[in-house]
Structures are given as C-alpha cells and as structure tokens.
Amino acid sequence: MVRSIDPNLINEHLGLLLKRDAYRVIQFLQWNRGEAITSKRILFYLQERRNRGLFLSTIKSDKNSILRGIRKSIIGQETYRGFIDELRQELNEALPIRLNATRVSEADLVTMDEMKRICRLSPPRWKALAEFFWTTGARVGDLSSIKLRDCRPLIEPSGEEILVEIKIVGKGNRTRFIAIPTELYQEIRHAFGGMVYLFETEWHNQMTTSKIGKIISKIGIKYLGRRIYPHLFRHTWITAQVKAGWDIGAIAEFAGNSPEIIARVYLHSSLDRKVISDYYKQLKVA
Structure with missing residues (x-):
C-alpha cells in the first residue's frame, strides 16, 4: 500500500475544499516545504502546533482539514485505496485528541x-x-x-x-x-x-x-x-x-x-x- 502522497497533488485540488479547510491545508503545505506527506510529517506538524499552546479543538480541526484535503485529492485513484483510513488510524493512535463535552449553562x-x-x-x-x-x-x-x-x-x-x-x-x-x-x-x-x-x-x-x-x-x-x-x-x-x-x-x-x-x-x-x-x-x- 502507498505510504505517502505528493503535496503537489493536494495543492492541485485545493479548490474542492471549503475556505476554512483550504486555509488550514495551505498552512500545513507551507510548513511541509514540498516533502512527501506521510503520517509522520502530519504528526510532527500537529505536535509542533500543540507545543505552541494552541487549543486542542484547533489541533483537531487542523488534522481533520488535512485529512479532508488528502481525501479530495485521491478520489477515484485506485493506487490510494485504504490510504486515508490507515492514515487517520495512525494519527489517532499517535496523537489522540479528546475534547471534553461542553454544556453551556x-x-x-x-x-x-x-x-x-x-x-x-x-x-x-x-x-x-x-x-x-x-x-x-x-x-x-x-x-x-x-x-x-x-x-x-x-x-x-x-x-x-x-x-x-x-x-x-x-x-x-x-x-x-x-x-x-x-x-x-x-x-x-x-x-x-x-x-x-x-x-x-x-x-x-x-x-x-x-x-x-x-x-x-x-x-x-x-x-x-x-x-x-x-x-x-x-x-x-x-x-x-x-x-x-x-x-x-x-x-x-x-x-x-x-x-x-x-x-x-x-x-x-x-x-x-x-x-x-x-x-x-x-x-x-x-
């Protein structure tokens, strides 16, 4: 199974994303500097942002936007079958993000x-x-x-x-x-x-x-x-x-x-x- 994805492929499909997702994906791509995108690269990025003190909700949104960007870019490509599911599982296991349920009183x-x-x-x-x-x-x-x-x-x-x-x-x-x-x-x-x-x-x-x-x-x-x-x-x-x-x-x-x-x-x-x-x-x- 494919273990990485070319960042240029994601960049070509940014127009398919909502603005908020595209913004977060662009931030990640700029940080990534053209390297092949793997679960390890995404994990490093999210961990770096977490170390900067960003809210867990922001980190979770970053992760989900990146995954949506990847999913949009590999639609219909048999080569990447199962890639996004395995990627999500690896990220969830390496960097679990659990938000406390909030109820406004x-x-x-x-x-x-x-x-x-x-x-x-x-x-x-x-x-x-x-x-x-x-x-x-x-x-x-x-x-x-x-x-x-x-x-x-x-x-x-x-x-x-x-x-x-x-x-x-x-x-x-x-x-x-x-x-x-x-x-x-x-x-x-x-x-x-x-x-x-x-x-x-x-x-x-x-x-x-x-x-x-x-x-x-x-x-x-x-x-x-x-x-x-x-x-x-x-x-x-x-x-x-x-x-x-x-x-x-x-x-x-x-x-x-x-x-x-x-x-x-x-x-x-x-x-x-x-x-x-x-x-x-x-x-x-x-």
Missing part, C-alpha cells in the same frame, strides 16, 4: 453588564465585532463571509434607514437574511473600512474564523477575566430571545437553525430545574 452566558464593559473598554474593531455577535447571534463563519454587496439598507415609509439587511450564506450553502441597526453597520464600516468584506484585516484581507476567535478570547481574558468564544454570544442571543417570548420558529429562521436544534441545544440553558419538579408536583395535587 445560563451562568456561562455573556451578561448585559459584561457586554457594556466590553463596549466601554475595547478598541473600536474589537467592540464592533463583539456588538455584531451580541446583536445577531451569528456564527463566526457567517460573520467572516459577509460581503459589502450583501448589505442593503431597509427604508422605512418615513424615509428613515433604521436597519441594514444582510444576506448570510450559512451551513449547507443555505441563504437567510438578518438585520442590524444602521448605527451598528456604520460603526463597523468606520472601524474596519472593508473593501470587499464587511469585516477585513488591517491589510484588507478576509478575516479568518481563527483570527476572530482569538480576538474574542482576548476580549474575555482582558476585560471579563474569563475565556469566552464567538459561539457563546450565539447561546446568549438565542436564550435572550426565548426568554423575551419570541416564537421559536422565528428565532430558528433568523439564527439559521431548525426549531428542533434550537430546542435541543439552546433551550436547556434557560430552563430552571425547579420548573421540572414543580410541573411534576402538579400531578400530586388532589
């Missing part, structure tokens, strides 16, 4: 006081990022992919521009529309000055999900004294809308989830356990 959510503290102390770009997550509950991938051409003002009958509608192409290439206050949109434009994307780096490149995650993590550590992450704002937003009494179907449509997922993943964080016991006690009332 209401105590983990970003409070209004914490959000006000972030707005008061953060530099403009950090503040605008946090405010967008807080206001929309968007996924980090949604935020990073928004183009200026997908944003348009919603004109009220009075002629006022109160909201800006944004087209989101989310998971599974499903399209939905969200809206943010015009004031927030203008704040983002002033802070980021994007030329193609709404959120761009100082060098006018598309912001990666990894960079956004690092910024949010720094915000939490520096201003809140705890670690936070982009998806925590999503939990916070959905929980707040449920508590406000909005229809779960409408929340699901805005958030880009099914009502079933909203109920299974997010509602637990606002359900007081006392409600369950009280509900049961009603059966005992004569």
